[in-house]
Amino acid sequence: MDFEQLMNAIGVKLSPLEIKTGVTVYIKLPSITKYPECSDPYKTIFYCVVDEDGKQIFESPEQVENSVDMPVQVKLNQEIGRLFTEAMDIESVESK
Structure with a gap:
C-alpha cells in the first residue's frame, strides 16, 4: 500500500472557507483529545480555524470572543458544525 495515498484518504483535512473576497481560512476538525475542549463557540473557533499550513490563527478563545465580529x-461556527455533521455521518464516510 502506498503510504502517501493512505494518508490522503485518512489524514487530517483542511476545508477552505472564504470569509470575504480574497480572505480564506481553513477549518480543521479537532483530534479526539481536543474534541471535548470544543465546549463553546469561541473555543470551537479557536481550535478549528487554522491557516493554510494547519496552524491555529487565534491566540485564545477570548481573542475570538472579543475581536471577531x-x-x-x-x-x-456554521461551517464547523456542517463539517462535524458530515464527519459523523459514518455511512457516508464508509462509502467513500
Whole structure:
C-alpha cells in the first residue's frame, strides 16, 4: 500500500472557507483529545480555524470572543458544525 495515498484518504483535512473576497481560512476538525475542549463557540473557533499550513490563527478563545465580529463568528461556527455533521455521518464516510 502506498503510504502517501493512505494518508490522503485518512489524514487530517483542511476545508477552505472564504470569509470575504480574497480572505480564506481553513477549518480543521479537532483530534479526539481536543474534541471535548470544543465546549463553546469561541473555543470551537479557536481550535478549528487554522491557516493554510494547519496552524491555529487565534491566540485564545477570548481573542475570538472579543475581536471577531459576530457575523463572522456565526459563519465560522456554521461551517464547523456542517463539517462535524458530515464527519459523523459514518455511512457516508464508509462509502467513500
